[in-house]
Amino acid sequence: VTDSSTGEDLLVGRAIERLAGGPTWIVGPGHDCGVLRAEEGAVVTTTDALVDGVHFRLADCGPEAAARKSLLVNLSDLAAAAAEPLGFVVCVVLPFDAPDDLFDRLVAGLAETARAWNCWCGGGDTNRGPGPLTLAVTAFGRPPAGGIVTRSGARPGDRFSVTGPLGGSLLGRHLDFTPRVREARVLHALRVPHAMMDLSDGLSTDLPRLCRMSGVGARIEAGAVPIHPDAAVGAPTGRSPLERALDDGEDFELLVAHAPLEDATRVALAREGVALHEIGRATEPREGLRLARGGIAMPLVARGYDHFRGG
Amino acid sequence: VTDSSTGEDLLVGRAIERLAGGPTWIVGPGHDCGVLRAEEGAVVTTTDALVDGVHFRLADCGPEAAARKSLLVNLSDLAAAAAEPLGFVVCVVLPFDAPDDLFDRLVAGLAETARAWNCWCGGGDTNRGPGPLTLAVTAFGRPPAGGIVTRSGARPGDRFSVTGPLGGSLLGRHLDFTPRVREARVLHALRVPHAMMDLSDGLSTDLPRLCRMSGVGARIEAGAVPIHPDAAVGAPTGRSPLERALDDGEDFELLVAHAPLEDATRVALAREGVALHEIGRATEPREGLRLARGGIAMPLVARGYDHFRGG
Numbered sequence: 001v002t003d004s005s006t007g008e009d010l011l012v013g014r015a016i017e018r019l020a021g022g023p024t025w026i027v028g029p030g031h032d033c034g035v036l037r038a039e040e041g042a043v044v045t046t047t048d049a050l051v052d053g054v055h056f057r058l059a060d061c062g063p064e065a066a067a068r069k070s071l072l073v074n075l076s077d078l079a080a081a082a083a084e085p086l087g088f089v090v091c092v093v094l095p096f097d098a099p100d101d102l103f104d105r106l107v108a109g110l111a112e113t114a115r116a117w118n119c120w121c122g123g124g125d126t127n128r129g130p131g132p133l134t135l136a137v138t139a140f141g142r143p144p145a146g147g148i149v150t151r152s153g154a155r156p157g158d159r160f161s162v163t164g165p166l167g168g169s170l171l172g173r174h175l176d177f178t179p180r181v182r183e184a185r186v187l188h189a190l191r192v193p194h195a196m197m198d199l200s201d202g203l204s205t206d207l208p209r210l211c212r213m214s215g216v217g218a219r220i221e222a223g224a225v226p227i228h229p230d231a232a233v234g235a236p237t238g239r240s241p242l243e244r245a246l247d248d249g250e251d252f253e254l255l256v257a258h259a260p261l262e263d264a265t266r267v268a269l270a271r272e273g274v275a276l277h278e279i280g281r282a283t284e285p286r287e288g289l290r291l292a293r294g295g296i297a298m299p300l301v302a303r304g305y306d307h308f309r310g311g
Numbered sequence: 312v313t314d315s316s317t318g319e320d321l322l323v324g325r326a327i328e329r330l331a332g333g334p335t336w337i338v339g340p341g342h343d344c345g346v347l348r349a350e351e352g353a354v355v356t357t358t359d360a361l362v363d364g365v366h367f368r369l370a371d372c373g374p375e376a377a378a379r380k381s382l383l384v385n386l387s388d389l390a391a392a393a394a395e396p397l398g399f400v401v402c403v404v405l406p407f408d409a410p411d412d413l414f415d416r417l418v419a420g421l422a423e424t425a426r427a428w429n430c431w432c433g434g435g436d437t438n439r440g441p442g443p444l445t446l447a448v449t450a451f452g453r454p455p456a457g458g459i460v461t462r463s464g465a466r467p468g469d470r471f472s473v474t475g476p477l478g479g480s481l482l483g484r485h486l487d488f489t490p491r492v493r494e495a496r497v498l499h500a501l502r503v504p505h506a507m508m509d510l511s512d513g514l515s516t517d518l519p520r521l522c523r524m525s526g527v528g529a530r531i532e533a534g535a536v537p538i539h540p541d542a543a544v545g546a547p548t549g550r551s552p553l554e555r556a557l558d559d560g561e562d563f564e565l566l567v568a569h570a571p572l573e574d575a576t577r578v579a580l581a582r583e584g585v586a587l588h589e590i591g592r593a594t595e596p597r598e599g600l601r602l603a604r605g606g607i608a609m610p611l612v613a614r615g616y617d618h619f620r621g622g
Contacts, residue, residue: 009520026353030524031461032391032508033357035454038349042337045433046344049402049447051440080343091360091402091447122356129362131442136360136402138449143346150342197343209320213341 011103012126018111019121024086024140027122034122036087036140043086044141044148046077052095052132056175063102065175067109067135073200074139075117075179076252080198081148082188083141085119085181092126093134102133117181144188153194154214154257158282163275164253166203167231167245174250184254186272190265195257202249202304203279208289210255217287219297220280246291247303257282322414323437329422330432335397335451338433345433347398347451354397355452355459357388363406363443367486374413376486378420378446384511385450386428386490387563391509392459393499394452396430396492403437404445413444428492455499464505465525465568469593474586475564477514478542478556485561495565497583501576506568513560513615514590519600521566528598531591531611557602558614568593 013030020028027035036043050073052058056066071088078085090110094102103126114120119139154160163180180198187193197210203225211218222242228251231244239247256276261269269276280292290297324341331339338346347354361384363369367377382399389396401421405413414437425431430450465471474491491509498504508521514536522529533553539562542555550558567587572580580587591603601608 009523027459027461031463032388033355033394033452033459035392035459036354036356037352038354039352041348041350041352043347043349043354043451044344045347045400045449045451047400047402047434047447047449048436049404049438049445051404051438051442054438054440077343081346083344089356089358089449091358093360093362093445123358125359125447127360127362127365129365129443129445131362131445132440134360134404134440134442134445134447136358136436136445136447138356138358138400140354140356141344148338148344148346150338152342212320 008126015107018107019114021114022087022118022120025120025122029121029123034089036122040143042143044078044081044083044143045138046074047136047138048073048077049134049136051134058133061175063105064109066133067106068113069175070135070137071110071113072177072179074137075119075181076198078139078141079179079181079184080196080254081141082144082184082193083148084185085117086140086142087120087122088137088139089122090124091136092124093129095133096128096130144185149188149193149196151195151197151210151213154210154216154282155194156216156282156284158194158257159260159278160218160220160280160282161256161258161276161278162199162226162253165226165228166199166251166253167228167241167248168233169230169248169250171230171233173230177252179252180254183274186269186274187256190268192258192265193256197255199251199253199255200249202247203255204246204300205302205304206255208302210257211289214257215285217283217285217289218280219283219290219292220300222291222293224279226277249304319437326418329418330425332425333398333429333431336431336433340432340434345400347433351454353454355389355392355394355454356449357385358447358449359384359388360445360447362445369444372486374416375420377444378417379424380486381446381448382421382424383488383490385448386430386492387509389450389452390490390492390495391507391565392452393455393495393504394459395496396428397451397453398431398433399448399450400433401435402447403435404440406444407439407441455496460499460504460507462506462508462521462524465521465527465593466505467527467593467595469505469568470571470589471529471531471591471593472567472569472587472589473510473537473564476537476539477510477562477564478539478552478559479544480541480559480561482541482544484541488563490563491565494585497580497585498567501579503569503576504567508566510562510564510566511560513558514566515557515611516613516615517566519613521568522600525568526596528594528596528600529591530594530601530603530608533602533604535590537588560616
């Protein structure tokens with residue numbers, strides 16, 4: 001008793017040992033604050049919370065996968081800015097009735113992901129609450145030379161491309177995907193992106209967000225949208241593979257607005273193994289958001305995930 | 312429909328207008344990432360999540376006060392590092408059955424606090440979940456010249472002091488307090504703190520944490536602990552005002568380890584209106600953590616808030 005190691009302190013102490021690492025934290029976890037190196041004079045930040053029953057099903061996927069996803073979704077946001085992951089902090093809210101090993105297994109999932117991405121923890125906070133497991137990660141990145149890519153830089157005439165096929169991520173990809181960090185940095189090094197975002201809520205919901213921030217419209221060619229094989233699998237839902245590619249969400253591919261690609265750029269991207277599937281183009285804002293099929297353009301309706309509606 | 316403004320996007324758009332500000336965000340909210348200026352080549356980070364029913368009672372205090380507290384507790388951590396607040400990001404998890412105005416009222420509370428502290432939002436994330444309202448804030452600070460104060464620097468012979476009276480914060484202070492940002496910077500400018508932390512879980516729980524990180528013991532003089540008048544108020548709980556000062560938590564005063572104060576330092580602190588109540592001293596680690604009453608030292612037992620036990 002005299003050393004006053006409470007249950008919390010023992011668990012947190014073990015977690016700190018497993019999650020601390022890397023050269024980027026000048027002061028790491030265990031203090032009231034961490035200190036992150038920011039040699040460029042600026043640090044890229046992003047934050048995303050995941051909730052059991054909404055973003056994962058703990059009983060199905062297990063704590064390790066939930067924790068991994070909580071970090072990966074934030075790395076995907078860093079990728080959208082063409083930033084290089086530097087570290088993260090995490091708030092864990094455990095259910096009051098959580099099993100004893102839940103916290104340790106979450107830490108294991110975070111530690112494995114931290115190691116895979118060389119992106120280590122600089123601090124955190126652990127609580128218990130009456131709700132489901134909630135994981136709120138804030139990730140930090142190094143801005144690329146010349147500054148990050150935002151959602152604002154698209155202009156009429158730009159092409160819209162995505163870095164991979166869309167739809168059906170609930171089959172499993174939403175839990176274990178590769179944030180497009182490398183692809184984003186290749187694209188940025190080739191000066192391709194005018195604007196970029198990651199596709200988390202579905203193309204039909206996310207594209208309008210980029211268009212609004214850029215002040216452009218969009219015309220998407222239905223036949224050009226790359227559809228993931230998973231979008232054609234599973235229980236019949238009455239929704240076509242194309243609809244699922246547009247609306248399912250959690251693809252965590254990048255949506256990129258860029259000038260028409262020059263041949264030299266195409267060659268360089270191919271050499272780096274970076275795919276860019278052109279799906280349409282940016283238009284004047286008055287043209288709104290349209291989906292063209294067989295030459296006929298209809299309004300593109302946002303049917304992706306709306307966290308205020310609950311999807 | 313063609314502009315695809317979903318409910319989420321409209322609400323978030325309004326929130327961004329109210330929460331963005333200040334010169335520290337090179338890229339502010341509305342993109343996948345924000346970019347924070349970090350002119351010192353380093354940024355101080357801290358994160359804390361608050362849950363309805365655990366850290367506040369939404370039905371009693373209202374959303375504005377809950378949101379304010381979610382930012383203030385993080386500013387208190389920045390204070391413990393002697394850092395200057397620069398900005399924050401926030402994850403909001405709304406209950407599925409939240410009233411329509413909950414989000415706007417949370418934003419109002421955050422905006423008011425952001426303005427009061429000139430500490431503005433650079434991004435966020437909004438979700439709904441089956442649990443109670445959860446607010447996870449990550450705050451950023453500018454490190455003071457020479458680097459932040461941590462929990463590690465206390466040494467045997469140091470004095471322990473607190474910046475204000477303790478106990479009874481549940482009477483209301485836990486919801487509306489002044490993070491000791493100014494006091495910390497005065498102390499740091501006078502080179503007073505060897506180690507520092509903010510008192511969130513109660514002195515009897517927090518002091519051992521600082522001692523463990525510093526590798527020291529502690530002897531606290533019961534008669535020297537400043538007791539807040541609120542610790543003597545309220546329903547009889549069978550706990551003395553001293554016990555409540557030691558154990559209640561959420562005082563958000565600073566615990567400071569420092570060399571015995573020179574007279575010139577005392578004068579300077581008094582001139583700046585910074586109180587330091589000396590409560591004991593750091594000892595050799597083998598002496599453990601002791602509470603002395605009338606010359607008799609007993610083990611100091613951690614009875615503060617343990618988030619794994621639930622307090």
